[in-house]
Amino acid sequence: MARARRTEPRPRRLEALEARQVMSADPLADLLGGAISHHSALDPPPLLQHAALDAPPLVQHSELDLPPLAHHELEEPDFWLDPNDGFTLESQVGQIEQTLASAHLLTGLNTVRDNYGFSGSGQTVAVIDSGIAWDHFALGGGLGSGYRVVGGWDFTENDANPYDDGPSGFHGTHVSGIIGASGGVNSGVAPDVDLVGLRVFSDTGAGYFSWVESALKWVHTNRNAFENPITAVNLSLGTNWNASTVPNWANLEDEFAQLEADGIFISVSAGNDFASYNTPGLSYPAASPYVVPVMSVDDSGSLSYFSQRHTRGIAAPGRFITSTVPDYAGNNNGIADDYASASGTSMAAPYVAGASVLVREAMQFVGMSGITQDMIFDHLTATADTFFDSATNQNYKRLNLGRAIDALMPDDDYGSSVETAYNLGSLGGTLQSQSQMAMNGVIGKLDDADYFTFTAAATGRATFNTAGGTHQFTASWQGMGAAGWSVNSGSGYAMDVVAGQTYTVCLSSSSGLGYYGLNVSFENTFSFTDWGAVGVQQTQSNLTIGGEQWYRLAASRNGYLTVDAVADGANVSIELYNANLQRVAEGGATDRVDVLSTAGTEFYVRVSGTASGVGLRLTNAVAVSGATVHVIGTEGDDAIAFSTGTGGTHNGLSINGLVYAFSTSVYRDLAVSGAGGNDSLVLHGTPQKETVHLGVNSINLTGPGHVLAGSSFESIVVVGMGGGDVAYMYGSSGADTYRTYGDRVVMSGAGYSNRAVGFTMTYGYANGANDVAYMYGSASADTYRSYDNRVIMSGPGYYNSALAFAATHGFADGANDVAFMYDSAGNDVYRAYSDRAIMSGTGYNNRATGFASVTGFASTGNDAAWLHDSAGADQATVRDWGGAIDRALGGRIEARGFDTLLLYGNEGGLNSVDEDAVDYVFSKIGVWS
Numbered sequence: 001m002a003r004a005r006r007t008e009p010r011p012r013r014l015e016a017l018e019a020r021q022v023m024s025a026d027p028l029a030d031l032l033g034g035a036i037s038h039h040s041a042l043d044p045p046p047l048l049q050h051a052a053l054d055a056p057p058l059v060q061h062s063e064l065d066l067p068p069l070a071h072h073e074l075e076e077p078d079f080w081l082d083p084n085d086g087f088t089l090e091s092q093v094g095q096i097e098q099t100l101a102s103a104h105l106l107t108g109l110n111t112v113r114d115n116y117g118f119s120g121s122g123q124t125v126a127v128i129d130s131g132i133a134w135d136h137f138a139l140g141g142g143l144g145s146g147y148r149v150v151g152g153w154d155f156t157e158n159d160a161n162p163y164d165d166g167p168s169g170f171h172g173t174h175v176s177g178i179i180g181a182s183g184g185v186n187s188g189v190a191p192d193v194d195l196v197g198l199r200v201f202s203d204t205g206a207g208y209f210s211w212v213e214s215a216l217k218w219v220h221t222n223r224n225a226f227e228n229p230i231t232a233v234n235l236s237l238g239t240n241w242n243a244s245t246v247p248n249w250a251n252l253e254d255e256f257a258q259l260e261a262d263g264i265f266i267s268v269s270a271g272n273d274f275a276s277y278n279t280p281g282l283s284y285p286a287a288s289p290y291v292v293p294v295m296s297v298d299d300s301g302s303l304s305y306f307s308q309r310h311t312r313g314i315a316a317p318g319r320f321i322t323s324t325v326p327d328y329a330g331n332n333n334g335i336a337d338d339y340a341s342a343s344g345t346s347m348a349a350p351y352v353a354g355a356s357v358l359v360r361e362a363m364q365f366v367g368m369s370g371i372t373q374d375m376i377f378d379h380l381t382a383t384a385d386t387f388f389d390s391a392t393n394q395n396y397k398r399l400n401l402g403r404a405i406d407a408l409m410p411d412d413d414y415g416s417s418v419e420t421a422y423n424l425g426s427l428g429g430t431l432q433s434q435s436q437m438a439m440n441g442v443i444g445k446l447d448d449a450d451y452f453t454f455t456a457a458a459t460g461r462a463t464f465n466t467a468g469g470t471h472q473f474t475a476s477w478q479g480m481g482a483a484g485w486s487v488n489s490g491s492g493y494a495m496d497v498v499a500g501q502t503y504t505v506c507l508s509s510s511s512g513l514g515y516y517g518l519n520v521s522f523e524n525t526f527s528f529t530d531w532g533a534v535g536v537q538q539t540q541s542n543l544t545i546g547g548e549q550w551y552r553l554a555a556s557r558n559g560y561l562t563v564d565a566v567a568d569g570a571n572v573s574i575e576l577y578n579a580n581l582q583r584v585a586e587g588g589a590t591d592r593v594d595v596l597s598t599a600g601t602e603f604y605v606r607v608s609g610t611a612s613g614v615g616l617r618l619t620n621a622v623a624v625s626g627a628t629v630h631v632i633g634t635e636g637d638d639a640i641a642f643s644t645g646t647g648g649t650h651n652g653l654s655i656n657g658l659v660y661a662f663s664t665s666v667y668r669d670l671a672v673s674g675a676g677g678n679d680s681l682v683l684h685g686t687p688q689k690e691t692v693h694l695g696v697n698s699i700n701l702t703g704p705g706h707v708l709a710g711s712s713f714e715s716i717v718v719v720g721m722g723g724g725d726v727a728y729m730y731g732s733s734g735a736d737t738y739r740t741y742g743d744r745v746v747m748s749g750a751g752y753s754n755r756a757v758g759f760t761m762t763y764g765y766a767n768g769a770n771d772v773a774y775m776y777g778s779a780s781a782d783t784y785r786s787y788d789n790r791v792i793m794s795g796p797g798y799y800n801s802a803l804a805f806a807a808t809h810g811f812a813d814g815a816n817d818v819a820f821m822y823d824s825a826g827n828d829v830y831r832a833y834s835d836r837a838i839m840s841g842t843g844y845n846n847r848a849t850g851f852a853s854v855t856g857f858a859s860t861g862n863d864a865a866w867l868h869d870s871a872g873a874d875q876a877t878v879r880d881w882g883g884a885i886d887r888a889l890g891g892r893i894e895a896r897g898f899d900t901l902l903l904y905g906n907e908g909g910l911n912s913v914d915e916d917a918v919d920y921v922f923s924k925i926g927v928w929s
Contacts, residue, residue: 100178101185102299103317103351108402109189112358115445116405117472117512120190120357123231124150125179127350128215129172131164132197133326135336136173138181138188139195148180150226152197153218155211162197168205170329172197174342175236177324178350179357186322186339189354189401194228200237209251212237216255223262231360232265234353235285236346240273242281244310246288256290265360265373266291267353269345271308280392282310292356292377294318296348297398303389307345314380315398316355318348355380355401362408365471365513383407410442414450418480421451421504427497427522428457441507442515443473449508452520456497461523461581464505465492466516473514478506494582523581528552528604534561534618536634536675537656541615545572548608551616555597559623559630563605564592564658567615574616577604596624621655628669629662631655633712635676640713642670643684644706670708680715683708689723694747694754695730714751720758727756728763735770740793740800742778742813760798766805773802774809781816786839786846788824806843812850819848821856828863830856832885832893834870834907852890858897865895866902873909878917 104110112118132149135141140148143161152162164173176195181188198215201207216233223230241247259266268291271283286293286308296307296318303309304319322341330338356376363371363379383404384397414422424437441450456462466475469491477493481503497503507518528550531540535556543549555561563574564587574587576595579602585593595603597620607614623630631653633640643652644664651667653660674681674697683701685692690703699716701708710716718727729738729747736749744757747764756762764773775784775793782795790803793810802808810819821830821839828841837854839846841861848854856865865882872888883901884894888909895901905911 100181100187100321100323103321104187104189106297106299106301106317107351107355107399109355109358111402112405115447116362116409117446118190118358118361118405120180120193120354120361122228123190123357123360124194124196124226124228125190125232125234125353125357126152126196126198126215126219126230127172127176127179128198128200128212128219128233128235129164129175129237130166130169130201131162131172131199132176132195133164133169133173133324133336134162134195134197136177136181136324136326137337138183138186138324139173139176140182141336145227148182149176149195149197150228151222152199153215154199155214156199156202156207162199164197164199164326165328166201166203166205168201170325170340171201171236171342171346172199173326173329174321174323174340175234175346175350177339178321178347179234179354181324186324188323189351190357193354193357194226196222196226196230207237213252213255216252216259219264220255220258220262223264230264232267232353232356233259234267234350235291236269236344236349238269238271238283238286241284241287242271242273242277242279242308243287244281244312247284250284250288252285253288253290256285256288260290260373263370263372265353265356265376267294267349267356268292269349270295270310270313272296272306272344272346274306274308274391277308278391280308280310280394282308282313286313292352292373294345294349294352295396296343296345301385301387301398303391303396304343304345306343307348309389309392309394309396311394311396313396314352314377314384315396316348316351318345318351319343321347323347352380352399355399355404358401359404359408362405366408366410379407380404410444412444412448412450413441414452416449416451418451418453418504418506421453424452424454424520426457427454427462427520428460437520439518439520440515441518443507443509443513446512448513449506451504451506453502453504454520455502456500456522460497461494462497462503463492463494463521463523463581463583464507465519465521465583466507467491467519468517469514470516471514472512473509473516474511475516476508476510478508480504480506492583494580531618534620536621536632537617537619537658539566539615539617541567542612543607543614543616544612545607545609545614547610548606551605551607552602553605553618554602555599556620557599557623557632559597559620560594560660561597561603562592562594562617562619562622562658563587564590564617564619565614566617568611568613571611572607572609572614575606575608577606579603617658619655619658622653622660624662624667627667628671629653629667631670631672633673633675633677633679637677638674638679639682640672640674640679641682641684642672642708644670644686644701644703644708668706670706670710672708672710674710674712674714676712678715679713681710681713681717683710683716683718685719685721685723685725687722690720690725692718692720692725692727692756692759693730694718694727694756696732696749696752699754715753717755717757720756720760722758724761725759726761726763727759728765729754729756730765731767731771733768735768736766736772738764738766738771738773738802738805740764740773740775740802742776742780742782742795742798745800762798762800764800764802764805766803769806771805772807772809773805774811775800775802776811777813777817779814781814782812782818784810784812784817784819784848784851786810786819786821786848788822788828788841788844791846807845808847810846810848810851812848812852815852817851819851819854821846821848821854823856823858823861823863825860827861828858830858830863830865830895830898831868832856832866832895833868834887834891834893837893853892853894855894855896856898858895858899862900863898864900864902865898866904867893867895869903869905869907869909869911871908874905874911876903876905876911876913876917878903878913878920880920883917 134143134149180193182191200211268286270286270293293313295315296304297315298319325340327336479495531553533554533556576585576593641654651662693700699710732749739746745762747754778795780796785792791808793800824841831838836849870887877884882896
């Protein structure tokens with residue numbers, strides 16, 4: 001059940017570092033000799049006036065496989081956050097607030113960011129704590145897919161909203177900010193990592209081991225349930241325990257062992273009770289052999305006075321750390337942008353959790369696989385700073401994240417300046433790229449650049465192309481030679497060179513680190529065939545390719561320029577170069593190249609291989625503007641099809657068999673024109689509700705967030721995909737025909753034919769004096785209603801209406817179909833036979849054929865009805881309301897409210913009149929004659 005987030009100010013207290021008292025009466029708690037507590041103390045912000053604002057209720061954001069909630073209503077908690085424990089504000093006077101930025105200086109994180117840009121992207125950290133105030137701007141501002149806090153579970157309230165809203169809350173939000181807050185001096189260790197909140201403290205601050213155990217199991221079950229896998233878990237909590245071994249009542253070991261086997265890094269706060277024990281040891285669960293215990297150090301790098309300690313742990317900043325807190329724990333002004341300072345090993349553990357994410361990111365970058373907690377922890381300790389603690393006369397390890405990442409990253413493989421450039425030797429060749437070489441390299445730092453030098457053996461063009469770039473690598477180039485510097489960005493770089501001159505090329509990355517493959521080739525001056533400006537779509541046929549051929553062409557309009565092989569293209573490959581002979585696209589196995597161009601831009605097509613009879617199709621029909629895709633047809637006959645994202649990812653566009661795909665998140669609208677010729681358009685809608693208007697040679701479709709407009713099409717077919725779609729069909733000023741069926745409708749006339757398939761409701765509008773509608777039922781029970789200005793055929797799943805037609809014909813298609821025929825306000829005539837019925841009057845003529853039951857209704861005017869029997873033994877009925885004939889073989893025709901009613905029994909059979917009808921007649925005429 002969703003709950004409203006709290007907005008009232010909470011008492012401003014500092015969570016005590018001292019051990020909490022046991023507040024449990026159950027046997028497990030009696031064994032503890034203490035209680036589990038959060039290992040932190042909150043340093044309050046300045047006191048402010050607060051205004052309580054109503055916050056909207058939260059909703060669940062997860063459909064993950066979640067464990068059941070153990071009910072504890074009648075039990076004492078195993079541990080809790082005690083809101084009455086705490087330092088007074090005055091006791092904290094003189095403390096120095098340590099921003100995360102200064103903590104990062106101590107660990108070397110800033111150099112990691114400056115050199116490598118690692119930020120935790122692609123991973124998720126689970127925070128087992130008091131929840132996360134996911135609306136905080138530095139934590140993404142929301143919950144679920146597309147936000148930083150991607151999900152979680154509240155084990156205290158058994159719902160999918162792990163908001164940190166308890167009166168004793170703040171802790172989980174503070175921890176989460178240390179792991180991954182974004183922006184400013186209080187940016188977390190991994191500001192791009194995703195977070196999962198697992199709430200194990202109730203609104204009253206109470207917690208249970210069963211909740212923690214369930215949370216650990218939840219992590220294992222859902223470790224791969226999100227877009228980015230869970231790679232680390234943080235537990236900033238513990239019991240009053242101080243040893244190197246686990247207590248005999250420890251109940252989390254199986255779950256820890258499972259997560260360790262999963263390769264998940266488990267960071268646990270070491271505990272804050274050193275002042276009580278004054279001997280090395282760890283709280284539980286930090287004492288577990290399956291987790292990484294984390295101690296706290298001050299800004300000076302020495303162990304904090306309160307931190308429990310042990311040589312198998314690692315230390316990180318944990319005192320006076322400023323991080324994110326919920327709005328109610330800050331200035332309570334309704335804006336989730338608050339920070340507060342807190343101290344404890346609770347603050348150190350998330351720092352190491354975030355560090356594990358960056359180390360894993362670096363390990364993955366250099367190609368390591370099967371990464372485990374031991375691999376990460378062993379590397380952290382091997383590269384850590386060693387320092388002496390006079391209180392225990394022992395040496396401990398302190399996190400040095402800068403050294404840890406430096407030790408993993410590869411050395412520079414090529415020269416990093418013009419003076420140290422790697423010498424490629426002499427380059428020179430023919431048009432067929434006689435001179436080629438390939439090599440591999442890496443951009444291992446953000447400011448890294450690889451330099452290559454060569455001497456041109458001939459006058460021509462040297463081309464450098466990167467291939468197979470990994471991670472964030474995006475090639476950026478600089479070239480220096482006799483003609484000076486030139487700059488270009490993209491996968492390839494080409495430069496005109498003169499024989500005998502020496503040149504230098506610099507390759508760097510504009511987006512981040514990554515490995516790359518480098519191909520270097522040399523070509524001299526070449527010849528080409530000029531194809532001129534490309535029309536909307538044209539084909540160059542019967543080409544003979546021997547080795548390679550070059551063709552020059554120019555875009556005739558803004559938009560995509562596409563070249564693809566349509567005949568005998570299996571043995572050739574296609575590449576597209578710009579006017580500077582820099583390759584901008586290559587077809588590979590697809591025999592197709594695409595480039596987004598502007599009108600008048602020239603390109604060169606290189607076709608290589610050996611083949612004859614090759615056909616290349618040149619298309620310049622598609623353009624994009626904002627969120628709209630624009631398509632124009634040729635002056636010939638075109639077949640264009642469009643699918644509005646039915647696959648969930650792309651809009652699919654086909655122009656005479658040439659297919660384009662556009663992301664539905666970027667391009668939502670379509671504008672298409674068939675231009676000249678006899679053109680057809682086939683359009684598939686989405687599963688959402690859409691409305692279509694089909695006119696003469698035109699269509700307009702609207703749906704949630706998208707609009708599609710088409711014109712100049714002689715044939716249009718639109719297919720509804722569910723969602724209660726509605727279609728409006730409009731005729732021309734000439735004689736049109738409108739046909740409706742249970743699953744489709746068709747409006748056609750001179751020069752056009754429009755079809756709507758699979759629509760829930762359709763409306764056809766006549767626009768001429770001679771328009772006719774034919775309305776067919778389905779195989780189910782259908783109802784036909786006719787009026788002087790409209791007719792309706794409906795049945796299960798469909799509703800078809802025809803309006804203002806001069807003549808309409810309704811056809812039954814089942815044994816249980818019924819028809820109701822209504823007159824106009826004038827003088828009307830109703831004729832009903834055994835197989836058909838006709839209602840007609842001024843300006844309209846409606847016919848119903850094959851219906852089991854037909855009823856005609858008269859209103860005003862001087863109306864007349866004629867009812868005719870069948871060839872069988874029928875029975876007539878006459879009453880005040882009118883009359884009816886029940887056919888011998890089933891079915892009934894009926895007339896109600898008519899001024900004149902005639903019943904005919906001259907088709908044969910032994911007809912009869914029911915007794916009540918006889919009595920009614922006698923009552924009216926008094927004599928039988």
